[in-house]
Amino acid sequence: MSRASFDVLVVGAGAAGMMCAAEAGRRGRRVLVVDHAANPGEKIRISGGGRCNFTNLGCGPANFLGENPRFATSALRRFTPQDFIKRVDQAGIAWHEKTLGQLFCDGSAKQIVRLLTDALAEAGVELRMRTGVDRIARKGEGWSIGLSDGSEIATASLVVATGGKSIPKMGATGWAYEVARQFDIRVTETRPALVPLTFEAGLLETLAPLAGVAVEARVASAPAEKMRRARFDEAMLFTHRGLSGPAILQISSYWREGEPIVAAMAPDHDVFEALKAAKAANGRQAVHTALSQIVPRRLAENLCAREGVAGNLADLSDKALRRLDQAVNAWTVKPVGSEGYRTAEVTLGGIDTAALDQQTLAVKSVPGLYFIGEAVDVTGWLGGYNFQWAWSSGWAAGQVC
Numbered sequence: 001m002s003r004a005s006f007d008v009l010v011v012g013a014g015a016a017g018m019m020c021a022a023e024a025g026r027r028g029r030r031v032l033v034v035d036h037a038a039n040p041g042e043k044i045r046i047s048g049g050g051r052c053n054f055t056n057l058g059c060g061p062a063n064f065l066g067e068n069p070r071f072a073t074s075a076l077r078r079f080t081p082q083d084f085i086k087r088v089d090q091a092g093i094a095w096h097e098k099t100l101g102q103l104f105c106d107g108s109a110k111q112i113v114r115l116l117t118d119a120l121a122e123a124g125v126e127l128r129m130r131t132g133v134d135r136i137a138r139k140g141e142g143w144s145i146g147l148s149d150g151s152e153i154a155t156a157s158l159v160v161a162t163g164g165k166s167i168p169k170m171g172a173t174g175w176a177y178e179v180a181r182q183f184d185i186r187v188t189e190t191r192p193a194l195v196p197l198t199f200e201a202g203l204l205e206t207l208a209p210l211a212g213v214a215v216e217a218r219v220a221s222a223p224a225e226k227m228r229r230a231r232f233d234e235a236m237l238f239t240h241r242g243l244s245g246p247a248i249l250q251i252s253s254y255w256r257e258g259e260p261i262v263a264a265m266a267p268d269h270d271v272f273e274a275l276k277a278a279k280a281a282n283g284r285q286a287v288h289t290a291l292s293q294i295v296p297r298r299l300a301e302n303l304c305a306r307e308g309v310a311g312n313l314a315d316l317s318d319k320a321l322r323r324l325d326q327a328v329n330a331w332t333v334k335p336v337g338s339e340g341y342r343t344a345e346v347t348l349g350g351i352d353t354a355a356l357d358q359q360t361l362a363v364k365s366v367p368g369l370y371f372i373g374e375a376v377d378v379t380g381w382l383g384g385y386n387f388q389w390a391w392s393s394g395w396a397a398g399q400v401c
Contacts (some may be wrong), residue, residue, distance in 0.1 A: 010024075010159040015373065036130065045150075075393050081388055119282075139154065188349040188377045193251065204241070211239055214238070216233070217233070249382050269294050287312070307323050
């Protein structure tokens with residue numbers, strides 16, 4: 001068995017892990033990064049349609065969920081979106097703002113991976129891929145770590161940056177939570193987040209003609225707890241399993257089984273007044289034709305059929321038109337579930353932030369142990385927020401580990 005000694009062992013070669021390792025290496029620390037995957041930064045590579053939504057200009061504590069979302073404040077303020085943008089610019093990576101402060105590479109997400117791996121090399125960090133952790137044990141004030149390649153590592157600091165359970169095909173596991181439990185650190189409830197929502201078979205049959213239809217919608221959650229009420233104005237997409245699109249992915253982080261969501265599918269229109277005006281202008285016009293001036297035609301036809309409102313506008317009462325208004329802009333629907341970790345972009349919940357120092361991400365009760373990134377109970381909105389948390393939390397731990 002080979003033995004080696006390092007100052008820092010980082011488990012996980014993702015966004016947070018590589019950021020932390022590079023920062024620690026710059027401080028002169030001897031750092032080893034291990035990951036069971038074949039290549040570093042795989043979730044970075046596939047993110048943003050292959051262009052990596054690497055941060056958000058409006059990033060702040062209000063964009064995060066968790067039992068204590070303000071836990072993220074210290075790290076986010078000390079390493080900001082502008083700080084990461086500066087590194088992107090220094091690397092010569094061209095980027096653009098898409099919508100709502102979301103920044104993407106003009107080219108490939110692989111450029112962000114290269115930025116990080118180059119930073120590791122420059123800082124003298126050793127990177128071992130296809131290498132997992134078999135055993136973790138305390139050894140004096142440090143750690144003895146058994147790796148899957150048969151080597152044993154002695155280290156003063158152990159940083160867990162293995163993320164959550166989302167996208168298991170990329171190698172994601174709940175390993176970070178197992179480490180936490182080994183050292184009696186609480187893990188909050190975990191569940192898929194930023195994930196499409198699904199409907200029961202009967203409703204799916206009714207909505208089947210709408211698969212592929214997208215609208216700019218205002219989607220709101222309706223939970224009993226005020227802290228989980230939320231509303232997002234973004235695109236919503238009907239699918240063969242239920243609903244997707246940015247507005248739905250956003251609301252999925254707040255939704256719970258048994259609860260409805262409420263969607264306005266033409267939020268900038270007074271549908272009742274628009275239909276009344278169309279009736280006055282051309283009463284012989286079919287109602288679904290008039291409604292298709294406000295929402296996509298397939299949706300207009302489906303809504304009219306579901307509400308039992310048919311015929312010419314001239315033959316319809318105000319009551320019938322108001323029903324269509326409600327169907328468009330106050331559609332209340334109860335999903336039965338989500339597509340799960342298979343398609344979830346992140347994991348909601350994780351390592352209890354009460355157990356961690358908010359400035360360093362160190363475990364208060366276990367000296368030399370750190371949790372960063374998605375493994376922690378800090379979950380961002382869709383749009384670059386989770387990457388910024390990875391950069392910020394990795395940076396914060398990298399200053400001290």
